[in-house]
Amino acid sequence: xxxxxxxxxxxxxxxxxxxxxxxxxxxxxxxxxxxxxxxxxxxxxxxxxxxxxxxxxxxxxxxxxxxxxxxxxxxxxxxxxxxxxxxxxxxxxxxxxxxxxxxxxxxxxxxxxxxxxxxxxxxxxxxxxxxxxxxxxxxxxxxxxxxxxxxxxxxxxxxxxxxxxxxxxxxxxxxxxxxxxxxxxxxxxxxxxxxxxxxxxxxxxxxxxxxxxxxxxxxxxxxxxxxxxxxxxxxxxxxxxxxxxxxxxxxxxxxxxxxxxxxxxxxxxxxxxxxxxxxxxxxxxxxxxxxxxxxxxxxxxxxxxxxxxxxxx
Amino acid sequence: xxxxxxxxxxxxxxxxxxxxxxxxxxxxxxxxxxxxxxxxxxxxxxxxxxxxxxxxxxxxxxxxxxxxxxxxxxxxxxxxxxxxxxxxxxxxxxxxxxxxxxxxxxxxxxxxxxxxxxxxxxxxxxxxxxxxxxxxxxxxxxxxxxxxxxxxxxxxxxxxxxxxxxxxxxxxxxxxxxxxxxxxxxxxxxxxxxxxxxxxxxxxxxxxxxxxxxxxxxxxxxxxxxxxxxxxxxxxxxxxxxxxxxxxxxxxxxxxxxxxxxxxxxxxxxxxxxxxxxxxxxxxx
Numbered sequence: 316x317x318x319x320x321x322x323x324x325x326x327x328x329x330x331x332x333x334x335x336x337x338x339x340x341x342x343x344x345x346x347x348x349x350x351x352x353x354x355x356x357x358x359x360x361x362x363x364x365x366x367x368x369x370x371x372x373x374x375x376x377x378x379x380x381x382x383x384x385x386x387x388x389x390x391x392x393x394x395x396x397x398x399x400x401x402x403x404x405x406x407x408x409x410x411x412x413x414x415x416x417x418x419x420x421x422x423x424x425x426x427x428x429x430x431x432x433x434x435x436x437x438x439x440x441x442x443x444x445x446x447x448x449x450x451x452x453x454x455x456x457x458x459x460x461x462x463x464x465x466x467x468x469x470x471x472x473x474x475x476x477x478x479x480x481x482x483x484x485x486x487x488x489x490x491x492x493x494x495x496x497x498x499x500x501x502x503x504x505x506x507x508x509x510x511x512x513x514x515x516x517x518x519x520x521x522x523x524x525x526x527x528x529x530x531x532x533x534x535x536x537x538x539x540x541x542x543x544x545x546x547x548x549x550x551x552x553x554x555x556x557x558x559x560x561x562x563x564x565x566x567x568x569x570x571x572x573x574x575x576x577x578x579x580x581x582x583x584x585x586x587x588x589x590x591x592x593x594x595x596x597x598x599x600x601x602x603x604x605x606x607x608x609x610x611x612x613x614x615x616x617x618x619x620x621x622x623x624x625x626x627x628x
Numbered sequence: 629x630x631x632x633x634x635x636x637x638x639x640x641x642x643x644x645x646x647x648x649x650x651x652x653x654x655x656x657x658x659x660x661x662x663x664x665x666x667x668x669x670x671x672x673x674x675x676x677x678x679x680x681x682x683x684x685x686x687x688x689x690x691x692x693x694x695x696x697x698x699x700x701x702x703x704x705x706x707x708x709x710x711x712x713x714x715x716x717x718x719x720x721x722x723x724x725x726x727x728x729x730x731x732x733x734x735x736x737x738x739x740x741x742x743x744x745x746x747x748x749x750x751x752x753x754x755x756x757x758x759x760x761x762x763x764x765x766x767x768x769x770x771x772x773x774x775x776x777x778x779x780x781x782x783x784x785x786x787x788x789x790x791x792x793x794x795x796x797x798x799x800x801x802x803x804x805x806x807x808x809x810x811x812x813x814x815x816x817x818x819x820x821x822x823x824x825x826x827x828x829x830x831x832x833x834x835x836x837x838x839x840x841x842x843x844x845x846x847x848x849x850x851x852x853x854x855x856x857x858x859x860x861x862x863x864x865x866x867x868x869x870x871x872x873x874x875x876x877x878x879x880x881x882x883x884x885x886x887x888x889x890x891x892x893x894x895x896x897x898x899x900x901x902x903x904x905x906x907x908x909x910x911x912x913x
Binding site: 370404 | 649652653655656657659660663664667668669733736737738740741742743744745746747748749751904905907908909910
């Protein structure tokens, strides 16, 4: 159990909108690093984020962010920044005024707010457009100014709801790099995204949600390993004699299926014990009859985990 | 994105969690809100409302030849103030200004930016209320003064000057302004709370409007459960009959003034309690 003041803790949290379920009986402990919330539309990702930021109140259960209850915004938002999905802004403000004004609402002096605003706009590369009205911004610029607003006060916890939406590929890559940098600095980043390969690329851990329930959580590979019994790991071995390799490795009991690739240059293997399989494969290869070009897990990523846990439902 | 920029910057802390911090925060909220209240598209309606009695009086002064004494004008202005300024312009103006402080942000889907700031929500209520108060007071005291000057000075300049310089004119103006300010304070608090509690605040606003108009028909005890009763008690030229008459025993100023402020404080306390529990769910609003 980590220190309460270092983690985000959901203790049996439920949220109902009248009779409609938002999330149910969520118990989580989120440490620093990048944690991604993944799930289909309506799974409860935004509800979890809004609960963490006090925009929603839990129907049941308790929730603290770095030891701060979420109904104390005056304390919470000194530590937390939230880039929500709402693509709306107070009317008539420029990007600079928008960030500066809400920093001052948080209690920063005019000078502090001015400095922090410039730094935040620099980080999202929006300084040249800082004095234009937000109403004239493109979708990507609006997304970036929201991101700048959420990081301007230098929070320890950053919650980002679909932060890559509307960004072009170059900016997406830069934004992911920025997130990784934040995580390396010890920040808590909680990100929701539909783009699984990007989540895979940047996340330290994932929380998979479906229909308001947490269906899995942890490091992606850890989650995948726990599924080996129900969904055996798939491995593709590129080699010159796949049939021979198949006959050799089938002697091992943990192999569920072995199938020669259509181009006859490789072998698909399904195994419930990948570690054991790799050891056995070493032995076969060491005998020298078969030349192996490459060995690659086929379904050891978030897309596969998502497909197995959520896609099937 | 400058990922390589210094990432662990020296964090600027907000050290003082005190009254001075709240004052600074209220100041920041005021700057944002006053700009909206005076210069947004929504404010056009309030300007039109404020111009209505001025336009009406100007028209009346043009087409209606003079023929009355300044004393008669005191009564005429009392009726005009009660019917047109207090019960129409100030009432509906405050309704529009104060209900939009929160409801308008919900409609615009921008309230969450306030809720995501490190500010006590009670301070937010205070800041928004003060901004509404400043806006309404500036607009409606101006209307009160301009209308009074129009009524008296468009004819009989010399007599009106005497009335204001040597007679009761200035005293009357002072009390009309006081009533306008108190109306903004009382109605403002009511409409701010209505904007927080009701998705459709028009209905409770109309209910209050009806209640204020039938006040003269109510038994003395019920009369006192209204804003208009206390305001009417302060009118410098009391009317003896009709909807603007104070038939029940008028409440003395030393009770009605602090009384109205205490009730306002209680209403704002209710707003503070409500907003601490408020959720942002634009979809359901």
